[in-house]
Amino acid sequence: MIPFNKPYLTGEETKYITDAVASGKISGNGKYTQKCQQFFEDRFGIKKALLTTSCTDALEMAAILINIKEGDEVIVPSYTFVSTANAFVLRGAKIVFADSRKDHPNIDETKLESLITSKTKAIVPVHYAGIACEMDTIMDLAKKYNLFVIEDAAQAIDSYYVGKDGVKKALGSIGHLAAFSFHETKNIISGEGGLLAVNDEQFIKRAEIIWEKGTNRSSFFRGEVDKYGWVDIGSSFLPSEVIAAFLWAQLENLDKIQSVRKQHWEKYQNNLKTFAIDHNVALPVIPDYATNNAHMFYLVCQNIEQRTALIEKLRKQNIHPVFHYISLHSSPFYEGKHDGRNLSETDRFTDCLVRLPLFYELNVDTVLNQMLY
Structure with a gap:
């Protein structure tokens, strides 16, 4: 049987995992986490990248960051994985489903404006099959109605959008926030794993806090504060160094x-x-x-x-x-x-x-x- 998918191993994964284990720091946010995050920032122009245990976690972080609350509306394509919508449902949002284009499963950007109400908080375009949604229209609507755009770039690593101005931008670097997946079915894998891309600087500091269980632990280790404590809501979103080491072997290739x-x-x-x-x-x-x-x-x-x-x-x-x-x-x-x-x-x-x-x-x-x- 020729399977639908077979995970590809570069041969360096176990070498880097062994190195991570030998370092004595395998709980997360160590050498390999930082290498992976820097890769996304340097190669794809993301302002701040944070590894997560899944793309689902990255989407849930995004929902917290834009302060989704009961009664808010979020526009999401109906043709997508459940996590795209569930991340916002968990915060109390009402999901307003958008139809696909006729020529492609991506969200039909021409029908979005009619779905926007005074309660709309965000639009979540999904780059299906790694092919870009029409982001100029989506970002223009977001600016017009003061909305957030969260790109679901789960399938979209190393794919780009060419805007009307001729500028080529990496998917995941355009919206205010974005989420990537490294599930074993994706181009680049770590078994499970994801990444939150923060492209709006107003979210960077709080994203690190949410990522670290609601604490300012990252600031403490950088010497920015003399002690750390619980300052916001959050959860255990960052992956172990074992996952990051595996991912680094993939990103290198x-x-x-x-x-x-x-x-x-x-x-x-x-x-x-x-x-x-x-x-x-x-x-x-x-x-x-x-x-x-x-x-x-x-x-x-x-x-x-x-x-x-x-x-x-x-x-x-x-x-x-x-x-x-x-x-x-x-x-x-x-x-x-x-x-x-x-x-x-x-x-x-x-x-x-x-x-x-x-x-x-x-x-x-x-x-x-x-x-x-």
């Missing part, structure tokens, strides 16, 4: 990993064009303003029956494709809270999108041979 994944993605795209026409399925769309980080390759079928048949066919040939999100607005938890709007594109992607295997060591030719011959 980012360019190598990305190069191979992009080769796989391009081979799929180039060889499935005729298949797509013959079977009336759609290939991924990369807008002019977005780059491709080869996080995912997917097909969009005409209906759920066609998708089910395709999945069954490939599994019989020892290939393991999978579908993706179930619309959050129709989930058992939230369907009674949704305002009843028809989110037709979200539902279409729920029924029709299928993801093909994509990982570093994949032999794409094997998959293509089974699909095409």
